Amino acid sequence: MARLNVLRSQLSSLRRSRASVRWSTALAAVGVAILWALIGIFLIDWALSMSVVQRVVAMAIGVAIVVWAYRRYARPLLAQRESDMDMALMVERQQGIDSDLVAALQFEQPEAARWGSVNLEKAVVEYVADFSRGLNVWEGFSREQLIRRGAVFSVTALLVVAGALLFSRHFMVFLSRLALSNRHYPTRTIIDEVRVNDTIVAYGDKTVRAAYGQPIDFVVRVSGEPPADIKKVELRSSSGAAHPIELKADKKAPEGQMVFVGDLSQLVDNTMYQVFIGDDWTEPAELQVIPLPVVEMKLTPTPPAYARDAAAQADPQSGSHRLAVLQGSRVDVEINCVNKTLNAATLLLDKKEYPLEKQDADGKTWKLPAKDSPLARIEPLKKYDLQIQVTDSDGMHLPHPLEGHLNIRADRPPTILATVESQFFLPDTGIPEITYTANDDYGIAQIQLDVEVIHQAGAATDEKTTIPPIRLTKDKPATPILRSKLPLTGVYRLPLEPYKLAKGDQLRVTLEATDYRGDLPGETTKSEPLVLQITDLSGIMAALSDTDRHAYEQMNLLIQRQSQTGGLK
Numbered sequence: 001m002a003r004l005n006v007l008r009s010q011l012s013s014l015r016r017s018r019a020s021v022r023w024s025t026a027l028a029a030v031g032v033a034i035l036w037a038l039i040g041i042f043l044i045d046w047a048l049s050m051s052v053v054q055r056v057v058a059m060a061i062g063v064a065i066v067v068w069a070y071r072r073y074a075r076p077l078l079a080q081r082e083s084d085m086d087m088a089l090m091v092e093r094q095q096g097i098d099s100d101l102v103a104a105l106q107f108e109q110p111e112a113a114r115w116g117s118v119n120l121e122k123a124v125v126e127y128v129a130d131f132s133r134g135l136n137v138w139e140g141f142s143r144e145q146l147i148r149r150g151a152v153f154s155v156t157a158l159l160v161v162a163g164a165l166l167f168s169r170h171f172m173v174f175l176s177r178l179a180l181s182n183r184h185y186p187t188r189t190i191i192d193e194v195r196v197n198d199t200i201v202a203y204g205d206k207t208v209r210a211a212y213g214q215p216i217d218f219v220v221r222v223s224g225e226p227p228a229d230i231k232k233v234e235l236r237s238s239s240g241a242a243h244p245i246e247l248k249a250d251k252k253a254p255e256g257q258m259v260f261v262g263d264l265s266q267l268v269d270n271t272m273y274q275v276f277i278g279d280d281w282t283e284p285a286e287l288q289v290i291p292l293p294v295v296e297m298k299l300t301p302t303p304p305a306y307a308r309d310a311a312a313q314a315d316p317q318s319g320s321h322r323l324a325v326l327q328g329s330r331v332d333v334e335i336n337c338v339n340k341t342l343n344a345a346t347l348l349l350d351k352k353e354y355p356l357e358k359q360d361a362d363g364k365t366w367k368l369p370a371k372d373s374p375l376a377r378i379e380p381l382k383k384y385d386l387q388i389q390v391t392d393s394d395g396m397h398l399p400h401p402l403e404g405h406l407n408i409r410a411d412r413p414p415t416i417l418a419t420v421e422s423q424f425f426l427p428d429t430g431i432p433e434i435t436y437t438a439n440d441d442y443g444i445a446q447i448q449l450d451v452e453v454i455h456q457a458g459a460a461t462d463e464k465t466t467i468p469p470i471r472l473t474k475d476k477p478a479t480p481i482l483r484s485k486l487p488l489t490g491v492y493r494l495p496l497e498p499y500k501l502a503k504g505d506q507l508r509v510t511l512e513a514t515d516y517r518g519d520l521p522g523e524t525t526k527s528e529p530l531v532l533q534i535t536d537l538s539g540i541m542a543a544l545s546d547t548d549r550h551a552y553e554q555m556n557l558l559i560q561r562q563s564q565t566g567g568l569k
Helices: 002-048 052-078 084-095 100-107 110-114 118-132 144-166 168-178 305-313 537-543 546-564
Strands: 189-196 199-201 208-211 216-224 231-237 242-246 258-264 271-277 285-290 295-302 322-326 330-337 342-349 352-355 365-367 383-392 402-409 415-420 433-439 443-455 463-471 488-493 506-515 524-526 530-534
Touching (some): 002 052, 002 144, 052 168, 144 168, 231 258, 242 258, 295 383, 295 402, 330 342, 330 402, 415 506, 415 524, 433 443, 443 488
Antiparallel strands (some): 189 199, 189 216, 216 258, 231 242, 231 271, 271 285, 295 330, 342 352, 383 402, 415 433, 433 488, 443 506, 506 524, 506 530
16 A cells, blocks of 8 residues: 555645635635625615615525525535545546556555455556656646636625725624614714713614603704704604604803704603704604503591590591591501502601501502501691602602691580579578589580688678589599580589578589590580579568569468468478
């Protein structure tokens, strides 16, 4: 085998060179197809400013062209596989040699000893070994196709590189647009930045979300040539109606910068917007409306325990934003968002904030916790102004806080009225009957009678004696007389004998009613004092009317006659 090493080396070198030429020729063909496909896409895109969908279609067509070029010009070359035997056959055909080269290569193999005459095989091998030393295996080898395709590829690549260098901005934009961005090819006026409500919108392709009813501000910064005529933001609603907003130069812009501003008074529906300035424009983008939270507030008053029976009979007013509640009541605050999830809720009262607590997994119901609540027990008699503000899952707030108002109603004092039929009484046998009526809006804790004795009325040496009060109701304040049993009416017979009265003395009788307020001290109201005069029979007679006096005299005469006859005991 060593005798044919020179031949084998030459054939292997030829095989590798042919394979290299085939690969280079195939790659050159594919490269030319790719470059011209890109050039075609660029020219069409630059001329027509294709949309994203159109660019995708154009790139798909370009890929199809490259695939066709590969299959037509590259795959046949890449599919070829050649061995040293193939090279030997090709050299034989190229130089008109008989099959000695192939035979010598085959006879040199170890298994050739079983094929026939060993001497003949050696003779052929030796002949070819001597003959191959002067053999030119490269005769007929050509690189013409490679040179031709390589030249086309080189010229095309040179054009592309020169164009990329001369029009670098166009080239960079083209690469960006191949990545499906919305950048535009350079124009005389260039939109550098668009801000919508302080949100930077890159080339206008970003959706901006804004709360319902919120104004929309547009700020556009441009460079290049000052725009001559077109300066607007075109809005298009979901119904298809177009509404342009004129952009005006911002007088507050820094010197040397071109900034244009415009505004939409309020956003009430999803709207597409597109900015046009000079010969530049942005891609259509959306202004998306974020619904504001719809929040309901519920105020639930709970009066003190002693007033609950009476409050239950009246309108509870729960849910109203304006309540009149009894002093000492508790007010529970609850809100419910009907359309969104809330992230936070706060009560503002007397310039102090109190956070509400979430009550459900959806985050729609929130309550003011009972612990440390400023409304757990309302004592001061004043007006309470409540404000509720929330933050929803979109970071939106109420345009105006929910407001509630609490007017604190004081527990009215009790009323009591006392009367007596006559003001004149005998000192020993007189028993005035004092009729009284007491009432209250919630309950009476106690009623007591105060008696003050004034001796020798009208004299310079008048003396006053205060009698310990007489309680007319039960001694246990824990069992008050509640509203259902009011008004309370009664008669108290006051015996005068224990007071050792004499003619001319006076009794000032006053009744006091104290209302019931649970664990709070009640308020006391006094009746107008009753002045009782102590006199003898002549005084009483003088105070009587003519009819009463005549009746009294007739009765007294009857008593005397019966006493004489023994009929009166």
